Amino acid sequence: MTYINLVILVLLLSTCTYYMGLKKSLVFANDKRKTSHSLPAHHATLCLMWAIIPSILIILIWSSVEEKIILSSIISNIPELSNLRSSYDLLTSDIINSSLNSEIYKSANPVVQEASNKFLSMQESSRKLLYIIIISVIGIGTGINYKRISPTLKARTKVETITKYLLLASSTIAILVTIGIILSVIFEANRFFTTVPITEFLFGTHWSPQIPIREDQVGSSGAFGTVPLFAGTFLIALIAMVIAGPIGLMSAIYLSEYASKNIRDIVKPLLEILAGIPTVVYGFFAALIVAPLLRDFGNNFGIDIASESALAAGLVMGIMIIPFVSSISDDVITAVPQNLKDGSLGCGATRSETIKRVVLPAALPGIIGGLLLAISRAIGETMIVVMAAGMSANLTANPFEAVTTVTVQIVVLLIGDQEFDSPKTLAAFALGLVLFVVTLILNYIALHIVKKYREQYE
Amino acid sequence: MDKNLKKRSVAEKKFRFYGLLSVLIALSLLAILFISIIHEGTTAFIETKIKINADFDEKIILNSGRKNIETIQKADFNKITKKSLSNMFPSVSGRSNTKDLYSLVSSSTPFQLKKMVLKDPNLIGKKIDVWVLADDDIDMIVKGNSKRDIPEENRRVKNFKLSLLEKLEKDKRVDTFFNNTLFTKGDSRDPEQAGILGALLGSFFALIITLALAFPLGITTAIYLEKFAAKSNRFIEFIEVNINNLAAVPSIIFGLLGLSIFLNFFGMPRSIPVVGGLVLAVMTLPTIIIASRVAIKSVPPSIEEAALGLGASKTQAVLHHVVPNAMPGMLTGTIIGMARALGESAPLLMIGMVAFIVDIPEGFTDPATALPIQIYLWSDTPERGFVEKTAAGIIVLLVFLMIMNALAIYFRKKLEKKN
Numbered sequence: 001m002t003y004i005n006l007v008i009l010v011l012l013l014s015t016c017t018y019y020m021g022l023k024k025s026l027v028f029a030n031d032k033r034k035t036s037h038s039l040p041a042h043h044a045t046l047c048l049m050w051a052i053i054p055s056i057l058i059i060l061i062w063s064s065v066e067e068k069i070i071l072s073s074i075i076s077n078i079p080e081l082s083n084l085r086s087s088y089d090l091l092t093s094d095i096i097n098s099s100l101n102s103e104i105y106k107s108a109n110p111v112v113q114e115a116s117n118k119f120l121s122m123q124e125s126s127r128k129l130l131y132i133i134i135i136s137v138i139g140i141g142t143g144i145n146y147k148r149i150s151p152t153l154k155a156r157t158k159v160e161t162i163t164k165y166l167l168l169a170s171s172t173i174a175i176l177v178t179i180g181i182i183l184s185v186i187f188e189a190n191r192f193f194t195t196v197p198i199t200e201f202l203f204g205t206h207w208s209p210q211i212p213i214r215e216d217q218v219g220s221s222g223a224f225g226t227v228p229l230f231a232g233t234f235l236i237a238l239i240a241m242v243i244a245g246p247i248g249l250m251s252a253i254y255l256s257e258y259a260s261k262n263i264r265d266i267v268k269p270l271l272e273i274l275a276g277i278p279t280v281v282y283g284f285f286a287a288l289i290v291a292p293l294l295r296d297f298g299n300n301f302g303i304d305i306a307s308e309s310a311l312a313a314g315l316v317m318g319i320m321i322i323p324f325v326s327s328i329s330d331d332v333i334t335a336v337p338q339n340l341k342d343g344s345l346g347c348g349a350t351r352s353e354t355i356k357r358v359v360l361p362a363a364l365p366g367i368i369g370g371l372l373l374a375i376s377r378a379i380g381e382t383m384i385v386v387m388a389a390g391m392s393a394n395l396t397a398n399p400f401e402a403v404t405t406v407t408v409q410i411v412v413l414l415i416g417d418q419e420f421d422s423p424k425t426l427a428a429f430a431l432g433l434v435l436f437v438v439t440l441i442l443n444y445i446a447l448h449i450v451k452k453y454r455e456q457y458e
Numbered sequence: 459m460d461k462n463l464k465k466r467s468v469a470e471k472k473f474r475f476y477g478l479l480s481v482l483i484a485l486s487l488l489a490i491l492f493i494s495i496i497h498e499g500t501t502a503f504i505e506t507k508i509k510i511n512a513d514f515d516e517k518i519i520l521n522s523g524r525k526n527i528e529t530i531q532k533a534d535f536n537k538i539t540k541k542s543l544s545n546m547f548p549s550v551s552g553r554s555n556t557k558d559l560y561s562l563v564s565s566s567t568p569f570q571l572k573k574m575v576l577k578d579p580n581l582i583g584k585k586i587d588v589w590v591l592a593d594d595d596i597d598m599i600v601k602g603n604s605k606r607d608i609p610e611e612n613r614r615v616k617n618f619k620l621s622l623l624e625k626l627e628k629d630k631r632v633d634t635f636f637n638n639t640l641f642t643k644g645d646s647r648d649p650e651q652a653g654i655l656g657a658l659l660g661s662f663f664a665l666i667i668t669l670a671l672a673f674p675l676g677i678t679t680a681i682y683l684e685k686f687a688a689k690s691n692r693f694i695e696f697i698e699v700n701i702n703n704l705a706a707v708p709s710i711i712f713g714l715l716g717l718s719i720f721l722n723f724f725g726m727p728r729s730i731p732v733v734g735g736l737v738l739a740v741m742t743l744p745t746i747i748i749a750s751r752v753a754i755k756s757v758p759p760s761i762e763e764a765a766l767g768l769g770a771s772k773t774q775a776v777l778h779h780v781v782p783n784a785m786p787g788m789l790t791g792t793i794i795g796m797a798r799a800l801g802e803s804a805p806l807l808m809i810g811m812v813a814f815i816v817d818i819p820e821g822f823t824d825p826a827t828a829l830p831i832q833i834y835l836w837s838d839t840p841e842r843g844f845v846e847k848t849a850a851g852i853i854v855l856l857v858f859l860m861i862m863n864a865l866a867i868y869f870r871k872k873l874e875k876k877n
Binding site: 064067156160163164166167168170171172173174175177178180181184185187188246247248249250251253254255257258259267270271273274276277278279280281282283284285287288289319322326350351352353355356373376379380381382383386387407410411414415428429432435436439440443444447 | 466467469470472473474476477478479480481483484485487488491494495498674675678679681682683686687696697700701702703704706707708709710711712713714715717718719723724725740743744747771772773777797800801802803804807808812830831833834837838845848849852855856859863
């Protein structure tokens with residue numbers, strides 16, 4: 001009695017309704033004396049849509065609420081259960097586990113056993129009910145539509161209207177996702193801010209989120225001051241931009257103003273490869289190749305470079321960002337009108353003077369927008385820093401030391417099993433909220449600048 | 459005047475040189491990245507095996523039981539392995555020396571021998587030569603990843619063990635083979651037994667889910683926004699703003715979404731490809747929508763107008779004429795999106811796909827990791843043997859990405875030819 005069988009059944013039944021509709025409409029479609037509004041395929045599709053859309057909707061809703069309703073009814077019906085475990089979540093997972101593998105998970109408690117048996121039987125009957133509902137929905141839908149099939153039925157218009165609404169529905173998914181992100185992050189972050197004040201979170205300078213297991217453990221209160229994380233994030237992003245900014249910009253200038261078309265056609269895709277390499281590869285490169293190299297290099301010159309230094313992560317992140325900077329700069333430089341350049345060259349300026357005094361000032365807003373986009377990439381980048389940067393918070397501006405970033409801490413806090421009521425887990429969502437807001441603002445400003453700049457020259 | 463001109467010409471040359479220099483730096487960084495990964499990774503595609511003289515001692519295997527499958531299942535093949543090795547080196551004695559001897563071969567050896575006996579019970583009581591996997595330390599020495607000539611205290615393989623290995627090499631009992639283990643096994647704590655098949659399949663299942671969700675949703679959204687939506691509608695504008703923003707949201711945020719919505723709210727299990735696929739689908743959706751819109755825009759309006767002029771309805775004109783023409787472009791966008799999803803790891807870390815999973819997943823709901831996550835896990839392990847595995851995993855990942863991008867380029871070329 002699984003959902004997959006049910007979906008297959010729905011598909012089979014709807015195919016049947018399609019052919020029923022097709023058969024009936026073909027009768028009058030082949031009749032030369034009458035003119036029909038719609039093609040047989042439209043009539044058939046209308047039948048199909050009326051069978052498939054409601055049943056899939058019912059299945060979706062049913063499957064998302066079934067378990068919760070059954071569990072709450074069981075727990076409210078068996079009063080002994082609520083004495084058993086303090087947390088509702090633990091109780092429900094107990095019941096589900098023992099019903100899923102009754103062989104392995106022999107729950108010591110007979111009450112839980114009883115509940116799990118009840119759960120199974122209720123689930124069974126709920127599935128039966130669902131089957132009956134689905135079959136009757138398809139039956140009624142098909143019956144009504146089959147009866148209505150006639151040369152005058154405007155099946156095509158109806159099918160097209162439904163199609164349009166389906167298309168609209170799928171385009172609202174993007175909104176749903178955004179709402180999902182915002183709700184999930186804000187909801188959990190809000191819970192976090194009830195235990196830790198927001199001012200301490202934003203302005204505290206000590207970060208050590210380890211919550212002890214026992215209440216009386218030494219150093220028991222976790223500290224959630226995020227200033228060291230932001231400092232680390234910006235230090236690494238800064239190093240990355242120091243690498244990527246000049247190299248990306250100068251490559252873009254060279255490629256768009258100096259290089260011949262052949263060279264451009266070869267070099268540009270090669271640079272794009274850098275953007276397509278997965279970040280985990282950069283992480284490997286940073287952690288296992290660049291970092292040891294830097295450490296040995298530092299040892300030779302008597303500089304102490306940590307093996308998880310901000311420098312290694314920043315350097316490699318810079319490499320990753322070069323193509324972003326260069327492709328956006330390339331776009332804005334080529335968008336500068338040719339007559340500006342011609343005017344400057346005609347006055348006797350050399351090419352570099354033209355670029356420095358005419359093209360770059362004209363393209364500056366676009367370039368700044370591109371750099372902002374690159375910075376937002378650098379701030380949100382996760383794998384490189386998880387693999388190559390440090391884990392412990394360290395408030396320093398020295399690139400040779402290990403620092404940690406916002407994304408690293410989100411990963412550290414959330415890897416492994418977590419409970420959704422400890423501040424440690426919720427802190428990750430608060431960090432996520434900050435990250436989301438910061439990147440959103442950066443992107444908004446950057447896109448706004450780039451858009452305005454484009455309008456200026458169009 | 460002349461002096462000034464010279465100065466300007468020098469400045470021009472300098473500027474041009476800086477431009478060339480930065481292009482060269484960027485390209486050489488790309489080259490260094492690839493060369494160092496290939497340099498680290500190629501040795502992982504071969505594995506060292508040792509030919510041991512397996513002594514399937516009847517007494518040890520049957521242990522005075524009857525000769526049936528149950529007895530063989532219970533038999534102590536550890537003892538068989540140890541006995542075989544001791545037979546080959548009768549002179550080795552003392553606790554630490556025998557320990558060195560036994561650790562020449564991989565800890566998978568007893569299982570391999572057991573499998574052989576289960577397959578052919580007639581082997582019991584016989585002595586035959588068998589190629590078994592070498593331990594990862596030995597593997598590293600044979601492949602030259604660990605040096606033999608560094609001082610003993612810096613070496614993982616000490617002098618005595620090295621002498622055993624050299625004796626074996628002299629007897630031609632050590633050789634390297636193509637590394638089948640890498641492509642047929644799941645993860646393992648021992649580098650020599652670890653493979654990427656489990657992770658590859660995990661990625662595969664997750665990407666199937668991603669494709670099944672993101673492709674239809676992405677192209678239908680693009681079709682609606684380009685062809686049916688009213689142009690100056692507040693709601694439509696809101697949708698567009700959302701899509702553009704989602705395209706720029708850091709991927710880790712999608713992991714938080716997956717964690718709190720799919721795992722916490724809907725109560726889906728951790729570490730399964732279905733949830734991974736859902737999260738990746740949400741993440742790649744904007745990419746596919748944006749690329750598909752560009753593809754639809756590039757279809758000449760005359761095609762749609764001709765269809766409308768011949769009496770087709772708007773829906774018919776779009777679905778029968780515009781969409782098929784835009785399909786190669788949409789597929790290109792989808793493949794690029796899928797390539798990004800394949801390489802993505804941060805959101806998968808959040809939903810528990812980062813776990814030590816030995817079993818090879820058989821379906822969408824079996825616990826699994828993904829290829830990039832496997833790379834991350836291996837890169838985090840201290841053993842020298844895992845470094846080359848990590849690089850090998852990266853090479854495999856890059857090969858898949860190259861294939862996907864080649865496909866995308868193929869579709870694009872096809873499209874260009876048509877227009």
